[in-house]
Amino acid sequence: MKRMQSLVLAVALSGGLCVSHAYAASGLYLGAGLGQSSVKESTPAGTLDATDTAYKAFVGYRFNMIPIIDLAVEGGYTDFGKPSQTFNNQNVEFKLHGPNAAGLLIFPLGPFDLYGKVGMLHWTADASAGGQSSSTTGTDPYYGLGAAFYFWKIGVRAEAEQYKIKDTDRVMMYSVSALFQF
Numbered sequence: 001m002k003r004m005q006s007l008v009l010a011v012a013l014s015g016g017l018c019v020s021h022a023y024a025a026s027g028l029y030l031g032a033g034l035g036q037s038s039v040k041e042s043t044p045a046g047t048l049d050a051t052d053t054a055y056k057a058f059v060g061y062r063f064n065m066i067p068i069i070d071l072a073v074e075g076g077y078t079d080f081g082k083p084s085q086t087f088n089n090q091n092v093e094f095k096l097h098g099p100n101a102a103g104l105l106i107f108p109l110g111p112f113d114l115y116g117k118v119g120m121l122h123w124t125a126d127a128s129a130g131g132q133s134s135s136t137t138g139t140d141p142y143y144g145l146g147a148a149f150y151f152w153k154i155g156v157r158a159e160a161e162q163y164k165i166k167d168t169d170r171v172m173m174y175s176v177s178a179l180f181q182f
Contacts, residue, residue, distance in 0.1 A: 026064045028182045032057045033157070035175025037080035039094050041168045043129055048092050052081030054173050062106070062181075070106040070113075075099070078121065080173065090130045096171065098123035100142070113148040113155075121163055138166050153181040 037054035040047065058076030065071075077099050084093040102119025122139045144161030156178055163171040 025181060026062055026070075029060050029062060029155070029179045030058070030182075031060070031155070031157070031177050031179030033159070033175040033177030035159075035173055037083060037096075038170065038172040038174075039080065039083040039096065039168065040170040041094060041127075043092050043127065046085075046087040046092070047169075048083065048085050048094055050083035050085045050094070052083040054078065054080045054175065056173075056175065056177070058177075058179075060104075060179075064108075068107070070108055072104040072106060072115075074102045074104065074117075074119070076102075078173070080171065092129040093127070095126040096123055096165070098137075102142075111150050113146075113150070115146050115148070117142075117144040117146065117159075117161070119143075121165075123163075123165060125165070125168075136167075140164050140166055148179075150181075155179045155181065 033056045035054050036051050038051045040049045056076055056078040058074050060072050060074035062070055062072040079097040082093050082095045084091055086092070098121055100119050100121040102117050104115050104117050106113050106115040119142055120139055121142050124135065124137045126133065126135045140163065142161055142163040144159050146157050146159035148155050148157040157176065159175050159177065161173045163173070165171045
């Protein structure tokens with residue numbers, strides 16, 4: 001009896017793995033997302049701890065060459081909006097944006113995916129406080145976790161990403177994206 005249960009379980013699991021590739025096939029995809037950025041940075045006026053609407057656009061390629069997991073590479077552009085805060089009647093604003101590249105490790109579960117992401121962001125940061133402004137650039141790492149749902153060639157993602165921007169205490173982005181697979 002136990003041997004029969006093991007056989008049924010093995011067939012069910014392998015069938016689930018075969019079905020998952022029908023939902024998210026190997027190939028090119030395009031997507032865009034909208035979310036909320038959160039920035040914390042120490043400024044001469046005080047500590048900016050603010051959020052704003054953020055958006056991103058991306059293009060990627062998914063590979064399902066390895067059983068049980070898929071890999072993907074992505075390139076895109078992220079704009080974190082203009083988080084701002086007022087200190088002593090002085091508005092402090094922080095604008096961060098730039099192109100990025102990332103690799104994804106994806107665990108397909110039927111029409112659902114769970115994935116981790118690691119990449120680099122080439123950023124430009126513009127800060128202004130009390131009529132003074134500054135601009136800096138750099139390239140720093142980021143990582144994230146996400147979940148996706150696929151229907152035909154359309155996917156919907158929910159992601160949380162943490163950016164390790166130099167001289168900034170915290171930069172996070174929570175987003176929902178839609179993508180189309182070719």
